[in-house]
Amino acid sequence: MQIPIRMIGLATTFFWIFLIAFFVTAVYSVKDLHFDFGEPQGNITPENQATISIPISIQNNGLCKISAFKIITEISDNEGHLITHGLTYIPVINKDEIVDTAHTMSIDINEFLEKNRNFLFNDAELRIYETVGMRIADFIPVQASANLSMPWGAPLYNFALGTVEYTMFNSTHIKALIPISFENHAFFDLVGNIQVQMYNSANISVAEGQTSLEAYRNSPYQGYIELYILTTEMPESGRFEVYLSTPFFNYGPLVMPYG
């Protein structure tokens, strides 16, 4: 019985040494793993897709290979509804290898603002859930996750129609000058058209006018829209219906009462 016991002892010792050496090597390898996250780059495609791309450089100077490397980003609103997500997956990063990649996410701004109209007029905080995962030496899965927040700037922040100025245009028409003001807090320039329809209290359209819009990012906008109303149809009260048309989104009607 002595020989089998000795054999078990030898095998156990050998495997213990191997396991400890392997584990220490794997842990030590993490020290020589370098991540370099570059500046996020925003881009808008002709299909109105906003693309956010983060360049990543991974340098594995460790003693073990890294497998199943993945970065997952989930962006959601305050209520937790998913807006967009991105996944970057690298199957294997061998030792002494440098991998350059980009973590890309895309948002269909038109669809996003159509679904979440609140984001048009109010600034908000977007929740970002970031996860980085990998398997060290195919043996130890490691995952790091973080909850972050990102400010969202509303493109039509503080949108308002000012006091309407009425002046006689000619014997048949009255000119109504409607001041429009808002602040573009968004990360993109707002270029398009704004259309205003004027209704009387009987829900009948009495005038209509439109103007072009050019509001640069992070800047206030002030403009006017002219409407010509028949003197005979001049209403005392009613509502304005505002329609916006830009390459990124179409919005309307925004109902604003007057009188």
Added chain:
Amino acid sequence: MAEEKNDFKKKLKVFTFKALKATIKGILVYAVYFVLWMVLAPISTYVPSLQQIVETFFIVYITLMIIGELTSGTIFQHFFNAAKALFVVGYLILSLKGGVFGIMFQNIYVTIDLRLFLATVMLLSLLGLAKSVLQAVNYMSEKTEIQRI
């Protein structure tokens, strides 16, 4: 009287040899701990309890090993060897929280899955336990044989 003196000398010699062997083994394991800690030290800045976990493990392991060595030649040696194997399994399961544990570092939550490592350690410890049981069985059978003769 002289026979008793010789017997005492012999016992003292055996005990000194056992103590020496235990000391050498203890020093060797401590050296392993020392080298291991040099490698793991950078991680301890992120995991404050790591040093305590590793230190406690090595203190208990070395103690069981020394007692096992001092009681060699008796059935107690095999008990302590079995206890050592069971301690490794139990302590690692408890300290590694079942193999999956998380660390909060600033705003980042890091999860490390050591279940595969833990499974391997458990298998090796069970092999060590099996060895201790076999040694105990062998010790008892040898003792019975000697008594019969």
